[in-house]
Amino acid sequence: MTSPATTPDDTLRKWTPQWSPDHTDPALPPITLITDPHDRPAHTTTALAAHQPEHGCIAVHPTPLATAPAYLAHDLIRALGKHLPPPDIDPPWWTGNADESWRVAVAWTHALGIRHYIVCRAHRITSRHLEHLMALRERTRIRLTLIVSGPTPAALADILNAVSHRHLDTLEAAQHHLNTADHTTPPTDRYPWWQFTPFPGPDDEPWFQLPPRPRRPAGQPGEITTSTRGTPTRLPSHDNPPPATALTPAQHDVVAQRIHTRIAHPVHAAAVAIRALTGYDTDQLPQFTLPTPHRPHADLPAELPAWVRLLHDAARIHAELERFIRPDLPEHLSGADRAFRLSVWEKNDVAHATETCHLVAAPTRRPKPPKRK
Structure with missing residues (x-):
C-alpha cells in the first residue's frame, strides 16, 4: 500500500x-x-x-x-x-x-x-x-x-x-x-500471530526471561519507573521477580502473539520485540542504531526475523507520521537509523508493556570487584 x-x-x-x-x-x-x-x-x-x-x-x-x-x-x-x-x-x-x-x-x-x-x-x-x-x-x-x-x-x-x-x-x-468485499484477495502471510491471546495475561501464563542485556550502547538500567503524573512506581518484577524461563527462539511465536494483542502503540510494540530479540534495556533503546548503506556496522543486524520486522515497519511508519524521519536525507542523517525516540514516560510505558507480555529482564550483571594486590 x-x-x-x-x-x-x-x-x-x-x-x-x-x-x-x-x-x-x-x-x-x-x-x-x-x-x-x-x-x-x-x-x-x-x-x-x-x-x-x-x-x-x-x-x-x-x-x-x-x-x-x-x-x-x-x-x-x-x-x-x-x-x-x-x-x-x-x-x-x-x-x-x-x-x-x-x-x-x-x-x-x-x-x-x-x-x-x-x-x-x-x-x-x-x-x-x-x-x-x-x-x-x-x-x-x-x-x-x-x-x-x-x-x-x-x-x-x-x-x-x-x-x-x-x-x-x-x-x-x-x-x-x-x-464479496475482499475475499478474492489471497490471505496475507503477515498474520502468523492472529490467534486469540488472553488479555490481560492469566496468572498461570508462563513468564519468559529476556536475553542478557548487551554491553553496548551504554546506559544505566532503570529499576524504578514513574507514572505519567511523576509518581514513582516500582515494577512488580523488580520487587518480587516471578519464576521465569529463559526465552528461546522457539517461543518467539508466542511472544509475537502477546505483543500484537496486548500492546496498542506500534513504537512500544516494536520496542518490546527488540527487547525480546536482543535483551536491550529501555535506557538503551533510544541509542542503538540500525545498519544503513553508509554505516553497515550497527547495533542490530540487517536481517530481522519476520515477526520483528513487521513491528519495526509499524514503528518506522509512525516515525514518518511524526516527521522524525527526513525522507530527503540519507538514512544515517535523516534519523531512520535510530528506531526509537523514547521520552522518560515512554520508557516507562515500554517497561510496563514488557511485563504485560509476561517478559522480565535478565538479572543485571554486577561488575567483579578489583583483585587485591
Missing part, C-alpha cells in the same frame, strides 16, 4: 487527522454508503461476518455515545485485535491525545496491509470523528464502507457531497457488497 507523495513543505510537519473537502483526492476508491432505515440486525451481522483481517478487511462497531475525538481511533485499534493498556496502571499519555491516537491507527493500517474498513452505525459518530476518518482514508487510501441505521446525518451528507461515493439501500445489495 503506497502513501501519497509528500511535498518538500511536508517533510518537517507531523501528520494530523485533519481533512478538508477542498483537498480530497478524487482518485481514492469511492465510499460505499449502506442505509438501513429500519435498523435490521441482518445488516450488522453481515458486516461483522465480513471481518477478515487476513484478507485486509476490518469491521468496526464504534463505542456507543463515545464523543471524545480519540475514541473512534481506539475502536479501530481494537478492531485490529489490539488492546489498550490495562486499567491497573496509569494510561499512557497518547490514549488521551486524539492526534497521536489517529497516528497509531494509521501506522497499524499501513503496516498490517489493511485495505478496507467497514464502520457499523456510522450515524452515531460525531462530525469530528467523521473528519478524522476521512483524513485516515486520504492517508492510507483504503476502501471505506459506512452503514447508517436511520436517516443520514447532516454532517455525513455534507462529506458525501464532497467525495465520490455510491449508495446501497437494499439488504440484498448490502449483503452482496459485504460478502
Whole structure:
C-alpha cells in the first residue's frame, strides 16, 4: 500500500487527522454508503461476518455515545485485535491525545496491509470523528464502507457531497457488497500471530526471561519507573521477580502473539520485540542504531526475523507520521537509523508493556570487584 507523495513543505510537519473537502483526492476508491432505515440486525451481522483481517478487511462497531475525538481511533485499534493498556496502571499519555491516537491507527493500517474498513452505525459518530476518518482514508487510501441505521446525518451528507461515493439501500445489495468485499484477495502471510491471546495475561501464563542485556550502547538500567503524573512506581518484577524461563527462539511465536494483542502503540510494540530479540534495556533503546548503506556496522543486524520486522515497519511508519524521519536525507542523517525516540514516560510505558507480555529482564550483571594486590 503506497502513501501519497509528500511535498518538500511536508517533510518537517507531523501528520494530523485533519481533512478538508477542498483537498480530497478524487482518485481514492469511492465510499460505499449502506442505509438501513429500519435498523435490521441482518445488516450488522453481515458486516461483522465480513471481518477478515487476513484478507485486509476490518469491521468496526464504534463505542456507543463515545464523543471524545480519540475514541473512534481506539475502536479501530481494537478492531485490529489490539488492546489498550490495562486499567491497573496509569494510561499512557497518547490514549488521551486524539492526534497521536489517529497516528497509531494509521501506522497499524499501513503496516498490517489493511485495505478496507467497514464502520457499523456510522450515524452515531460525531462530525469530528467523521473528519478524522476521512483524513485516515486520504492517508492510507483504503476502501471505506459506512452503514447508517436511520436517516443520514447532516454532517455525513455534507462529506458525501464532497467525495465520490455510491449508495446501497437494499439488504440484498448490502449483503452482496459485504460478502464479496475482499475475499478474492489471497490471505496475507503477515498474520502468523492472529490467534486469540488472553488479555490481560492469566496468572498461570508462563513468564519468559529476556536475553542478557548487551554491553553496548551504554546506559544505566532503570529499576524504578514513574507514572505519567511523576509518581514513582516500582515494577512488580523488580520487587518480587516471578519464576521465569529463559526465552528461546522457539517461543518467539508466542511472544509475537502477546505483543500484537496486548500492546496498542506500534513504537512500544516494536520496542518490546527488540527487547525480546536482543535483551536491550529501555535506557538503551533510544541509542542503538540500525545498519544503513553508509554505516553497515550497527547495533542490530540487517536481517530481522519476520515477526520483528513487521513491528519495526509499524514503528518506522509512525516515525514518518511524526516527521522524525527526513525522507530527503540519507538514512544515517535523516534519523531512520535510530528506531526509537523514547521520552522518560515512554520508557516507562515500554517497561510496563514488557511485563504485560509476561517478559522480565535478565538479572543485571554486577561488575567483579578489583583483585587485591
